[in-house]
Amino acid sequence: MTDGPVLDLHADLADLLQSLIDVPSESREEQALADAVERALSAYPHLVLTRVGHTIVARTDLGRAERVVIGGHLDTVPANHNLPSERRDVDGEDRVYGLGACDMKGGVAVALQLAATLAEPTRDVTWVFYEAEEIDSQFNGLRILAESHPDLLAGDFAVLMEPSNAVVEAGCQGTMRAEVRTTGTRSHSARSWMGHNAIHDAGDVLRRLAAYEPRQVEIDGLVYREGLNAVGISGGVAGNVIPDECVVAVNYRFAPTRSSAEAEAHVREVFAGYDVAVIDTVDGALPGLAHPAAAAFVAAVGGAPSPKFGWTDVARFTALGVPAVNFGPGDPSIAHSQGEHCPVGDLATVARGLRAWLTA
Amino acid sequence: MTDGPVLDLHADLADLLQSLIDVPSESREEQALADAVERALSAYPHLVLTRVGHTIVARTDLGRAERVVIGGHLDTVPANHNLPSERRDVDGEDRVYGLGACDMKGGVAVALQLAATLAEPTRDVTWVFYEAEEIDSQFNGLRILAESHPDLLAGDFAVLMEPSNAVVEAGCQGTMRAEVRTTGTRSHSARSWMGHNAIHDAGDVLRRLAAYEPRQVEIDGLVYREGLNAVGISGGVAGNVIPDECVVAVNYRFAPTRSSAEAEAHVREVFAGYDVAVIDTVDGALPGLAHPAAAAFVAAVGGAPSPKFGWTDVARFTALGVPAVNFGPGDPSIAHSQGEHCPVGDLATVARGLRAWLTA
Numbered sequence: 196m197t198d199g200p201v202l203d204l205h206a207d208l209a210d211l212l213q214s215l216i217d218v219p220s221e222s223r224e225e226q227a228l229a230d231a232v233e234r235a236l237s238a239y240p241h242l243v244l245t246r247v248g249h250t251i252v253a254r255t256d257l258g259r260a261e262r263v264v265i266g267g268h269l270d271t272v273p274a275n276h277n278l279p280s281e282r283r284d285v286d287g288e289d290r291v292y293g294l295g296a297c298d299m300k301g302g303v304a305v306a307l308q309l310a311a312t313l314a315e316p317t318r319d320v321t322w323v324f325y326e327a328e329e330i331d332s333q334f335n336g337l338r339i340l341a342e343s344h345p346d347l348l349a350g351d352f353a354v355l356m357e358p359s360n361a362v363v364e365a366g367c368q369g370t371m372r373a374e375v376r377t378t379g380t381r382s383h384s385a386r387s388w389m390g391h392n393a394i395h396d397a398g399d400v401l402r403r404l405a406a407y408e409p410r411q412v413e414i415d416g417l418v419y420r421e422g423l424n425a426v427g428i429s430g431g432v433a434g435n436v437i438p439d440e441c442v443v444a445v446n447y448r449f450a451p452t453r454s455s456a457e458a459e460a461h462v463r464e465v466f467a468g469y470d471v472a473v474i475d476t477v478d479g480a481l482p483g484l485a486h487p488a489a490a491a492f493v494a495a496v497g498g499a500p501s502p503k504f505g506w507t508d509v510a511r512f513t514a515l516g517v518p519a520v521n522f523g524p525g526d527p528s529i530a531h532s533q534g535e536h537c538p539v540g541d542l543a544t545v546a547r548g549l550r551a552w553l554t555a
Numbered sequence: 556m557t558d559g560p561v562l563d564l565h566a567d568l569a570d571l572l573q574s575l576i577d578v579p580s581e582s583r584e585e586q587a588l589a590d591a592v593e594r595a596l597s598a599y600p601h602l603v604l605t606r607v608g609h610t611i612v613a614r615t616d617l618g619r620a621e622r623v624v625i626g627g628h629l630d631t632v633p634a635n636h637n638l639p640s641e642r643r644d645v646d647g648e649d650r651v652y653g654l655g656a657c658d659m660k661g662g663v664a665v666a667l668q669l670a671a672t673l674a675e676p677t678r679d680v681t682w683v684f685y686e687a688e689e690i691d692s693q694f695n696g697l698r699i700l701a702e703s704h705p706d707l708l709a710g711d712f713a714v715l716m717e718p719s720n721a722v723v724e725a726g727c728q729g730t731m732r733a734e735v736r737t738t739g740t741r742s743h744s745a746r747s748w749m750g751h752n753a754i755h756d757a758g759d760v761l762r763r764l765a766a767y768e769p770r771q772v773e774i775d776g777l778v779y780r781e782g783l784n785a786v787g788i789s790g791g792v793a794g795n796v797i798p799d800e801c802v803v804a805v806n807y808r809f810a811p812t813r814s815s816a817e818a819e820a821h822v823r824e825v826f827a828g829y830d831v832a833v834i835d836t837v838d839g840a841l842p843g844l845a846h847p848a849a850a851a852f853v854a855a856v857g858g859a860p861s862p863k864f865g866w867t868d869v870a871r872f873t874a875l876g877v878p879a880v881n882f883g884p885g886d887p888s889i890a891h892s893q894g895e896h897c898p899v900g901d902l903a904t905v906a907r908g909l910r911a912w913l914t915a
Contacts, residue, residue, distance in 0.1 A: 368745060370745070370795075372794055383864075383865065383888070384782060384784055384786055384806045384808060385728060385730070385782070385808050385864040385865035385866070386780075386782075386864050386865075387769075387782035387784050387808070388780060388782070392764075392765075392784055392785060394761065394764075394785035394786075394787070394788050394803070395761055395764050395765040395784070395785060396765070397761060397788070398758050398759075398760075398761025398762045398764070398765050399758075399762075400758075401754065401755055401757060401758025401761060402758045402759075402762065404752075404754075404755050404758070405752075405755040405756070405758050409747075420746075420748060422744060422745070422746075422747035422748070424744055424747050424752055424754075424755070424797055425752060425754035425755060425790075425791075425798070426744055426754075426791055426792075426793070426794050426795070426796060426797070426798060427754070427790065427791025427794070427798070428754050428757070428788050428789065428790045428791060428801060429788065429789055429791075430785075430787065430788045431785075431786055431787025431788060431789075431804060432786075433786070434732055434786050434787070434804065434806060435730075435786070435806065436786060437784055437786070438785070438786060438787070441788060443754070444791060444794065446744045446794060446795065448744060448745050448747070504743075504745040504746050505743060505745035505746075505795075506745070528743070
C-alpha cells in the first residue's frame with residue numbers, strides 16, 4: 196500500500212465526510228480512497244480485513260448469533276465542478292456539499308466510524324466498502340465479491356447505505372430495458388407513396404404506452420408502483436427520405452414479486468405484433484421486512500419504512516438469500532447533481548439508528 | 556483564366572460527357588470545370604459570355620421573337636469511388652458511369668454541344684452553366700445570378716436539364732420542413748408518476764400523420780401528389796429518465812397551386828394544439844404548360860409530360876416569371892448513388908428534342 200491521505204475515523208462525522216469527498220474517487224479511480232480506507236481500518240484489531248481489487252471487507256468475528264452485512268460504495272460519478280467539499284448552512288440546515296456528498300460518502304462516513312468504534316457489536320458485522328457501483332455492472336465490486344467470495348457476504352440481514360433520507364427503504368423494483376422496433380420502406384419524401392413510413396407506425400407503440408395502466412403491488416404493507424415508459428425514440432434517415440426504421444426504447448420498472456422472465460413476457464404482451472428486443476433486465480428485491488432480523492432493525496432505527504422504487508445493489512443481497520434494505524443519509528433525488536449535498540443531521544440520525552441496533 | 560482541361564464540344568456526346576466527369580467539380584470546387592467551359596465556349600463568336608463567380612452564361616443575340624433559357628449545374632455531390640468515368644454496356648444498354656453522370660453532367664454535355672453547334676437557333680438562347688446546386692442555397696449560382704443579374708435570366712421559357720429520363724417533367728412541388736414538439740417533465744423512470752412523458756404525447760402527432768390523406772391536385776392535365784411525412788423523430792435523456800421533450804421532424808410536399816404561406820397554415824392546422832416550428836419552406840413551380848412557348852417545346856420534343864414531384868431549381872425561374880420545365884438525360888432516382896450513370900441513348904434523345912425545338 197502506498198502512502199496517501201489519512202482518514203481520522205474518530206473525527207466529527209461531517210469532518211470525516213469532507214475528508215472522504217476530498218479524496219477523488221470516480222469509478223475506476225478508487226485506488227487512493229480504497230488504500231486510505233484499508234489503512235485506517237487496519238488500525239483496529241477487532242476487524243479482520245480482506246481486499247479484493249479496490250473493495251475492502253472488514254469483519255468482526257465475535258461468534259454472535261447473528262451476522263449482518265453493512266455496505267456502501269466508494270466511487271462517484273465524474274466531478275462536475277463540485278470539488279473540494281464545502282460545509283455550508285443553507286435554509287437553516289447544516290450541510291456538506293461536494294461530489295459524492297449524497298451518493299454516497301455520507302453513508303460511507305457513518306459506516307467507517309461505526310466499524311472503528313463498535314469493537315463489540317451485539318451482532319457480528321461484515322462492513323463492505325466497494326468499488327465501481329456507478330458504472331457498468333461488469334466492474335461492480337459487490338457483484339465481483341458475490342461471485343468470487345460469496346462467503347464474505349453471507350449474513351442474516353444486510354443494510355445498503357445508499358441515500359434514503361435517513362429512513363428505511365425496503366427492497367427494490369426490478370428494471371428492464373427493451374427496444375420496440377417498427378420497420379418500413381425508404382423512398383424519396385417527394386414520392387412518399389413509394390415507401391412505407393416506419394415512424395408513423397410507431398404511433399401505435401406510443402399509444403399503447405400512453406394508455407398503459409401500471410400496477411400498484413402491495414408487499415409487506417408497502418406499495419410498489421410500477422411504470423412502463425418510453426425513455427428514448429429515434430428514427431429518420433435524412434430530411435427528404437421516408438424512414439424505414441423507428442426504435443422506441445422502453446424502460447419497465449416492476450414490483451419485486453415479478454421475475455425478470457415474467458416482466459419480459461408482460462412487455463412482449465403489451466407490444467404484441469411488434470419486434471421487441473430485450474436489452475437487459477435485473478430482478479428486484481423483496482422487502483423481506485417479515486424476517487426477524489429486518490423487524491429488529493426497523494424497530495431499532497425507528498420510523499416507517501418506505502418502498503424503494505429504484506433498483507439498487509440490495510437486489511444483489513437478495514439474490515444471495517440475504518434480506519436487505521436501503522438506509523442512508525441524504526436525499527436520493529439530488530444524487531448525481533452538481534449541487535449534491537448531505538445534511539449533517541442525517542449523518543447523526545443514521546449513525547444513531549445503526550448504533551442502537553448494533554448495541555441492543 | 557488558367558490553363559486546364561480542354562473540352563471538345565464537337566465530340567461524340569458520350570465522349571464529351573466522359574470529359575466533363577473527368578474534371579472533378581464537387582460543390583465549391585467548380586473552378587477548373589467552369590474555366591474549361593468558359594474557354595471552350597469562348598471559341599464561338601455567336602455566343603456572348605458573362606461570368607459570375609463560377610457560373611458561365613452564354614447568350615445568342617439574334618433578335619429573335621422569343622428568348623429561352625437552358626440551364627444546368629456544373630457541380631456534383633462528393634465523390635464516392637466513382638471516378639474516373641467509364642463507358643460500359645450493362646443489360647444491353649450503352650452507359651456512361653461516374654460521379655455526376657446522371658446528376659447532371661449528361662444534361663450539361665448536351666447543352667454545351669448545342670450551344671456550340673447551333674449558331675443560328677430560331678429562338679434566342681441563354682445557356683446557363685452554374686455552380687453549387689448540390690449544397691445550401693446560399694451558394695447556388697442560379698440563385699445568385701437571379702439576384703445580381705435578373706436580366707440574364709429573362710426569357711419566355713426555361714428548360715432545366717436535370718435528369719428526367721429524357722421526358723418532360725413539368726413544374727415542381729413545394730417543400731416545407733417543420734418540427735412538431737411535445738414537452739413534458741423529467742423525472743427518474745423509477746418514479747415515472749413524478750414526471751410527464753413527452754414521447755408518449757408524440758403518439759398523437761404520429762397518429763395524425765398516419766391518418767393524414769394527402770391531396771392529389773390536377774394542374775394542366777398533370778396530377779401532383781402531395782405528402783406529409785415524419786422524416787425524423789428524437790427524444791430521450793437517458794435510459795432511466797422520463798423524457799421532457801420529443802421532436803417530430805416533418806416534411807410537407809405540396810402542389811404548386813399552394814403557396815408557402817398556405818402550406819404553413821395547413822401544417823399548423825393539422826397539428827393544432829402542438830408547438831410547430833417551420834424550419835424552411837420553398838414554393839413549388841406551376842407547370843405552365845398552357846404557355847405558348849411551353850406548348851411549342853412539348854410538341855417539338857415529343858412524349859407526354861409528367862408532373863415533377865421533387866423540388867428543383869425550375870422554381871427559381873417561376874419566381875422570376877419564366878415558365879420552366881425539367882428535361883434531361885438520366886434517371887433521377889439514381890442521382891447521388893455510387894453507381895450513377897447516364898444511358899447514351901438518353902443523350903441522343905434529349906439532344907434531338909432540343910435541336911428540333913431550337914431549329915423549328
